[in-house]
Each structure stands twice: as C-alpha cells, then as structure tokens.
Amino acid sequence: DVTVIGKVNSSVPGQYQITYKYGPDNVSKTITVTVKGGSTSGGGSTNDNNSSTNGSNNNSNGNINSGSDNNSNQTTNPGETTDTNGSTSVTPEIGNGQVAVKGESVYATKKIGLYKKADFKRNNRVKLYSKAKRINRPQFIVKGYQRDNAGKLRYRVQQYNPYTRKYVKGTKGYITASAKYVIPVYYRSTPKSNKITVINRKGLNSYRKTFLTQKVTHYKKGALLKVKKVIKYKLATRYQLTNGHYITANKKFVIQK
Known part of the structure; x- marks a missing residue:
C-alpha cells in the first residue's frame, strides 16, 4: 500500500511538499507540487499629496506627523518576482479582497515583526513593531509575495512614511499577510452615515x-x-x-x- 503525506490546495497558489511511502520498509519519495495563480494587473503609482502645515513631530515609529500623504513611490510589478534570496515569489489570488495587490499600502493593527526571510525566526528578524495608535501604525508598500515552508503567505514589503513621502531605510523584508494583523491603509467604501x-x-x-x-x-x-x-x-x-x-x-x- 502507498501512504500519502501532505495535501495540495489547488485553489491556493504556492508550493506543497507531498511524500509517498510504500511497503514494509517505508520506502519514501518526496515531490514538490506547484500551484500557480493569476498574475496581478498593474496599477501604476499612487500619489496622495496632502501637504498642510510646516513643521513636524517625530513619533516612536519613525513617522512624522505633518499633513502630507504622498505615495508617489508606489509601483506595481505584475506577475512573479524574485526576492533577494533568489526564490520565486508567487502572486496569490486577490479576488477575495483579503490580499493586497502589489504596490498597495497596508498597515499593522497589532504587534508584528519584519523579517529577512519568509520563514519567521528570531535570528532573521529585522525589526519588531509594537501595537500603535492609528495615526502611528507602521505603513508598508507590498512589493511581492512569498510562502514559508508551512505554506503561509507573506508580504514582501518596505516600510513607507506617508508624512515624509519616503521609504524608511533598512526596512525591506517580509511581514505576515494575515488580515488579523495587517490591513489596507485606504478605505474602500463610503460610510453609511456619509x-x-x-x-x-x-x-x-x-x-x-x-x-x-x-x-x-x-x-x-x-x-x-x-x-x-x-x-x-x-x-x-x-x-x-x-x-x-x-x-x-x-x-x-x-x-x-
């Protein structure tokens, strides 16, 4: 009899490890199954210039509380991308509205970490972001996608400061893509009260x-x-x-x- 270890979800893009075991000696063979997803359509750059008053106030997250909000550095890179480790990032399905598209802004609503690799370990952590008030939440631009060894989706990002309209140096890496921790920065609907x-x-x-x-x-x-x-x-x-x-x-x- 053949024993199959592992499952493939054909509706979720990514790489899955499947192991086959056979016979009393448990002779095994492991293969990698790749499920491809549709590529993300390009959206160009985003510009949100809200300059209001001169002067700024630094906060603990490195943001500056002036009245500007310009995302002119946001760009989209449709299809697959290759990260700094040489691995291919898979673009997931985004039709469910839970996954941000490339170039979109997201921010953390809870405590999260920024890591050098998609597999989150303390020794490859770049930075830890504490839970912060709404205006001070760390904002990121999604550059691509990667799955860890367990198949969990990660965003490849760089932190972006909407007040200075610049990327934050030394903040490239991976963060969780879970909507429990990271959500889109921009409203997508009109409030019922208008x-x-x-x-x-x-x-x-x-x-x-x-x-x-x-x-x-x-x-x-x-x-x-x-x-x-x-x-x-x-x-x-x-x-x-x-x-x-x-x-x-x-x-x-x-x-x-």
Whole structure:
C-alpha cells in the first residue's frame, strides 16, 4: 500500500511538499507540487499629496506627523518576482479582497515583526513593531509575495512614511499577510452615515483634482466632513466631499463615523 503525506490546495497558489511511502520498509519519495495563480494587473503609482502645515513631530515609529500623504513611490510589478534570496515569489489570488495587490499600502493593527526571510525566526528578524495608535501604525508598500515552508503567505514589503513621502531605510523584508494583523491603509467604501472625521494632528487639505492638486481648503483635526462617494485612484482611494472636492481616504488621516 502507498501512504500519502501532505495535501495540495489547488485553489491556493504556492508550493506543497507531498511524500509517498510504500511497503514494509517505508520506502519514501518526496515531490514538490506547484500551484500557480493569476498574475496581478498593474496599477501604476499612487500619489496622495496632502501637504498642510510646516513643521513636524517625530513619533516612536519613525513617522512624522505633518499633513502630507504622498505615495508617489508606489509601483506595481505584475506577475512573479524574485526576492533577494533568489526564490520565486508567487502572486496569490486577490479576488477575495483579503490580499493586497502589489504596490498597495497596508498597515499593522497589532504587534508584528519584519523579517529577512519568509520563514519567521528570531535570528532573521529585522525589526519588531509594537501595537500603535492609528495615526502611528507602521505603513508598508507590498512589493511581492512569498510562502514559508508551512505554506503561509507573506508580504514582501518596505516600510513607507506617508508624512515624509519616503521609504524608511533598512526596512525591506517580509511581514505576515494575515488580515488579523495587517490591513489596507485606504478605505474602500463610503460610510453609511456619509460622514468622516479628520484624525491627523496636522489636519489635511481638500483639492479640486483626484490627484490631490489645486488645494482648496485646509481642515483641522476633529473636523467633521460629509462625503458623497469613494473614488478609486490607481492603488489608493479618495473621498469626494459633498462640495465636489477631494481628500485622501487614508485611514491614518480620517476615520469613518
């Protein structure tokens, strides 16, 4: 009789180890089964310029609390990518809305680690991020995907500071892709109340264009705004206010009522 150890989930892209054992001596052979997924479509770069006031306040996460939110460095790389270790990253299915696309911004809602490899071990940990308040949560740009030896999906990322509009040096690596710990930075829907509140301490600006150009009004922290709808802009989103102007839908700047 042949004993099969391991399972393959044909609906989840990745590499699976299957071991076959035969006979009383348990002669075994292990093979690797690769399940391929659809490639991610390109979305271009994302720009979220919300410059408000001069001056900044450093916080423990290395973020600067000014009123700007520009993701102009975000780019998408469709298909498969190769990480620094020479292994191929598999693009997973993203239709369920749980997995961020390449180039999209995500942030950590709980304590997480950043690692050099997809297999999370203390000796390859780059940095540990503590659970933080909403405006101080570490934000990352998804660069690709990788699965660890157990098949768990990881994001290949670099930390991004939306206030300085720059990547944070020395923060390339892997983080969990679990929605229990990491979620998209941008709102994808309009609140039922059609109201949002500005939470960034430096406030934010409204603009005439979805690119967030042609500044119209500056709103201070605590301002209650009425929104008409959410607008998808490349890999980010904007809220269109009832007056027709646009603001960022970044959760570090606004919160739904």
